[in-house]
Amino acid sequence: MARFQRYKLAYVYAALEPHIDGKTMEIHSEKHHQAYGDKLNAALEGTKWVEKELHEILMSLDKVPENIRATVRNNGGGLFNHNHYFSILSPDSEKAPVGQLAEDINLTFGSFDTFKEEFSNAGINQFGSGWSWLATDENGENLHVHGHPNQDNPLMHNHIPVLGMDVWEHAYYLNYQNKRPDYVASWWNIVDWNKVEEIYQAALQKKVMSY
Ligand code: MN3
Numbered sequence: 001m002a003r004f005q006r007y008k009l010a011y012v013y014a015a016l017e018p019h020i021d022g023k024t025m026e027i028h029s030e031k032h033h034q035a036y037g038d039k040l041n042a043a044l045e046g047t048k049w050v051e052k053e054l055h056e057i058l059m060s061l062d063k064v065p066e067n068i069r070a071t072v073r074n075n076g077g078g079l080f081n082h083n084h085y086f087s088i089l090s091p092d093s094e095k096a097p098v099g100q101l102a103e104d105i106n107l108t109f110g111s112f113d114t115f116k117e118e119f120s121n122a123g124i125n126q127f128g129s130g131w132s133w134l135a136t137d138e139n140g141e142n143l144h145v146h147g148h149p150n151q152d153n154p155l156m157h158n159h160i161p162v163l164g165m166d167v168w169e170h171a172y173y174l175n176y177q178n179k180r181p182d183y184v185a186s187w188w189n190i191v192d193w194n195k196v197e198e199i200y201q202a203a204l205q206k207k208v209m210s211y
Contacts, residue, residue: 002037002038002041003041003044003045003050004037004040004041004044004054004076004079005037006029006033006034006036006037006079006082006083007033007082007083007086007087008029009025009029009086010087010090011090011091013025013026013029015091016089016091016190018186019186019187019189019190020089020171020172020175020183020186020187020190021174021175023174024170024171024172024173024174024175027170028082028170028171029082029086032078032082032170033078033079033082033086035075035078036074036075036076036077036078036079036082036151037075037079039071039074039075040071040072040075040076040078040079043068043071043072043075044057044068044072047065047068049064049072053210054076054079054080054083054210055080055155055208055210057072057076058073058076058077058080058153058155058156059155059156059158061073061156073151073152073156074150074151075151077150077151077152077153077156078151080153080155081131081151081153081164081166082166084161084164084199084209085164085165085166087192087195088163088164088191088192088195088196088199089190089191089192090190090191090192090195091190092192093189093190093191093192093193094191094192094193094194095188095189095191095193096112096193097112097193097196097197098193098194098197099197099200099201100197100200100201100204101162101193101196101197101200102193102197104143104200105143108143108144109143115134115145116188118145119132119134119145119163119165120132120181120184120185122145122146122147123147123165123167123180123184124167124180124181124184125147126147126148126149126167127149128149128150129149129150129167129168129169130147130148130149130150130152130167130168131147131148131151131152131153131164131165131166131167132145132146132147132164132165132167133145133146133147133148133153133154133161133162133163133164133165134161134162134163134164135154135159135160135161135162136159136160136162136200136203136204137158137159137160138158138159138160138206139206140160140203140204140205140206143162155208160203160206160207160208161199161203161208162196162199162200162203163191163196163199165184165187167180167183167184171183
């Protein structure tokens with residue numbers, strides 16, 4: 001069995017319709033996500049890095065040998081980001097943050113709506129492919145929103161990821177074609193806020209949720 005594995009969905013591919021169609025989910029998970037894992041495993045095979053957790057590798061990319069660093073950044077980032085993404089989506093969304101995260105989003109951004117706007121805009125305005133992320137700093141403090149290109153994520157800046165939205169076209173093109181803002185608006189209907197709160201509780205303890 002390969003060292004690094006993709007997270008398998010806890011629901012059927014069509015479960016998120018009409019917000020994301022089943023065919024997009026299937027291709028996204030079985031082709032794109034699978035390929036990131038395959039390429040990461042191939043790059044790290046026979047190195048000491050297979051003994052590390054994925055998030056530890058992404059937090060120390062500067063120590064990864066230069067000849068495989070870009071491959072590990074792109075595909076390790078891709079594997080982690082999609083493990084996160086597929087684990088925080090659900091057909092049974094609470095539609096709004098819960099627990100400590102709900103309180104801290106209000107404290108930091110003023111309201112859930114203000115946060116949603118900032119997070120959505122970071123995704124909509126990301127030039128080319130990338131992600132919108134809510135993260136804490138390395139101490140589990142200072143919630144902030146940041147857009148990242150390609151498969152980069154907060155770990156590469158020593159921050160702790162809390163919530164990530166994929167804005168690559170492969171995440172939405174079958175339903176939405178070029179209309180990224182429509183996908184972003186619909187995406188809020190399928191966020192599993194109980195799961196995001198679990199990730200945030202770990203972040204408060206300076207821990208990265210592993211998969
Ligand atoms: Mn993707």
